[in-house]
Amino acid sequence: MTISIWRLSHLILAISSSLFIILAALTGTILAFEPISNKLEPFAVKNASALSLSSTIENLKNEYDEIINIEIDKNNFITASVVTKQGQSDSFYLNPFTAKKIGNTIEKAPIFRFTTNLHRSLFLKSTGRAIVGIVSFVLFLMAITGIILIAKRQGSLKDFFSKTIKEDFNQYYHVLLGKYTLIPIIIVTLTGVFLSLERFSFLPESKTPHIKQQQTSISTPNTESFNIFNTLTLGDIKGVEFPFSDDIEDYFIIKLHDKELYVNQYNGQIVSEKLDNFKALATHWSLVLHTGQGSILWSILLLLTSISILFFVYSGFSMALTRKNNTIKIKNTFNKNSAEYIILVGSETGSTFKFAKLLFNALLALGKSVYISELNQYTTYKKATNLLVLTSTYGEGNAPDNAKYFEKLIQDTPQENTLQYAVVGFGSLAYKGFCKYAILVDGLLQQHKKCTPSLTLHKINNKSFTEFKNWADTWAKSKNLALQVNQPKNEPKQKITPFKVVTRINLNSDYSFLLEIQPLKKIAFKSGDLLSITPKNETVARQYSIGKTGKTILLSIKKHEFGVCSNYLNNLKLNDMLSANIEQNTAFHFPKSAKEVIMISNGTGIAPFLGMITDENLKHSKNYLFWGGRTNASYKMYSKYIDDAFYNKKLSGVYLSFSQGESQKKYVQNALMEKEDLVSKVLKNNGIVMICGSVAMQNGVLKTLEHISRDKLNTPLNMKLIKTDCY
């Protein structure tokens, strides 16, 4: 299993620095509160920044014996260091209008002092500072590799901020938060690196000299009339140091935001000035941006960034672990030249390997010689007769990492035998390029002289085991194999809940029936979730899409003559018990914000929709239901629910089609075509289309929708508007 260089570096960087990153993020979270709590202190005096320096000095001189300096910090608190008329030296927060003390200077709270130390040097002094600096740089590199990974995932840099597709909690929020905290993280890490470097004097020292200014011989008796003191206001300055003595060589030192001035204490002339050099400015801004001092908003942003970093560590590692668990060691007993069946896998995250392994084991169990490998390892196979390709798609139609060279390899590698091939694509309908790479592989094989198809390309949505099993069964049938693909046992532990049958509506003409079952334990579920039932003596669970009607679960089941599960359910009587577990299926929950929703189903696929249209909270959208069945009689069973919904204005339209109808045969697709104006209007307004039922129906419907979209809206169908749950 190969892994892309960017993902690998992202992971290695994370592993090498995670402990320090956790520490820095935790302490950073605490430290974000310091500037906030300081800023909330009431020492900033209103309008003080507009007060002139001369008035401030005059006020101070009237109140105190001597002034040593005044400083204005990022919170606009003014600190004065003075000698009082009683001869005591004191330093405090000042109101410049009255020159009175308004509070004692804030001492750094012990918790912040401790945390600051831990944050910047881990109590290891220089060693610690170096470590923190390096870790900060590593985090910066992770942000960069992260950008590349997101860009690849989104298809291109241009789509960086377009919608992220939700497949997995950790992955989704890792990417989503990554996008939004990217800029703060880059700022925090770079300033962190800069502050560390600054301490190690790695930065070139650019000396900016004080430049002497030309002096004119004007003598002004008192400071209040100094020109410069009248023009400067407290908003312009960072601090003023008063002359140390009466000596003419002792100046007023005025620190402005970008320079320092020496001012003659007798005539108010600028003796010399020094512009802050780049390093001073950079240090200043690094400090402000890194610590958030002076701005509550930025501090809060830093706080959120710190918390997100903690989440990244957590979600990142849990993804890496999942991927590791997905990585399946290939133990071939046959080599490439002795095996009859060749399985080639294209996988980015490793989950496709799981399926390949199932197939591999099933073939071995039949005593067949199988060889499994990656698409990148494509070569000549001397004894092979069958080629099975299982591949996912990366991003918007790219080859997964371990399949990158296949396209070239298949052109360059001669094959001795004719191979009968079948391609299975794994992907998610939520992506625009659903199974696009599998389609490409299928095309490549079609063009190959030594390859003949044994089955057409099969696409599997959201890693559905049932779909995969269906494909495997079909394929095995075509090969006359009694293939038995078993569901892997290490699926997440299922919570079994007992249920009681509360309603049942008997078989209709379509051999379908309805069950309403009530959970005996309090559990949360929604229409669109899946109910897994494992009949006795069976290992494979059957899944049914459920509708939620009040507190009960509505199941719509088709009885198959030899169906173990459907017969078991059909034999249940009122008040009988059964155990099953509910699997969340958020991908098929009713959209929260859509204004219009089209629900399309056939046969028993109507069950989740029956739940959705009876939901009391359903008010925000206009809903249309398309249903296809065999005859009008098969519809009767559902009519009560639909009539109620119609009466309660939860449905704005119901369109039925019957394949064995009185006058003409009609499928859902036909109904959709008839209502193409409605369908295109909904698509245009970003309404949602939900599809539940058989895969054949799904494929037909998607084709129809694509047609309507191209025809009416002149754009390909936006797959983001489509939710499916088909089997």
Next chain:
Amino acid sequence: MKTLFKQTKYITILSLLLVTFLAFTAKPNTYKCMVQMINYNGEGAYVVISLINPEGTYEKTLYVQGDDDEWYHDIAEWWRFYGKTKTDIDAITGATIGGGERAINVIEIEPDKINTGYSLRFETAVEDKEYFIKDVEFPLTTQNIKLKHEGKGYIRYIRMMPQN
């Protein structure tokens, strides 16, 4: 006229007495003290100003630039004196001074320590860098106390000014 003279005499004697009394209670004098640092890279410096008795040992801590007491043990020589007693120095501590910066403080010295063999010591330490026991040290004399004193370590010079 005589009474006036007498009155003046009494007043003079009284004031003289008062002055001598004040002089002998040894009211501490305050001095403004400026520490100017050299341009060095690294953390802010800890500067401890101590009064040294004629025997050459610490008598009293006058000022400490650097308020994080976790690092006080780095100022080893002074720590040996201060660490034992840990007298309250909250009122006479300030922030560390960075390279190129200067700090002005007010320190108090009793008049009987002037011209009697006492000296003033400026001790400096910077995290992970050299430590100077006697960055600046000079005998406390009326003359000395008004001069500029060059430093040997992180201090470029110090200047003192008696407060009136």
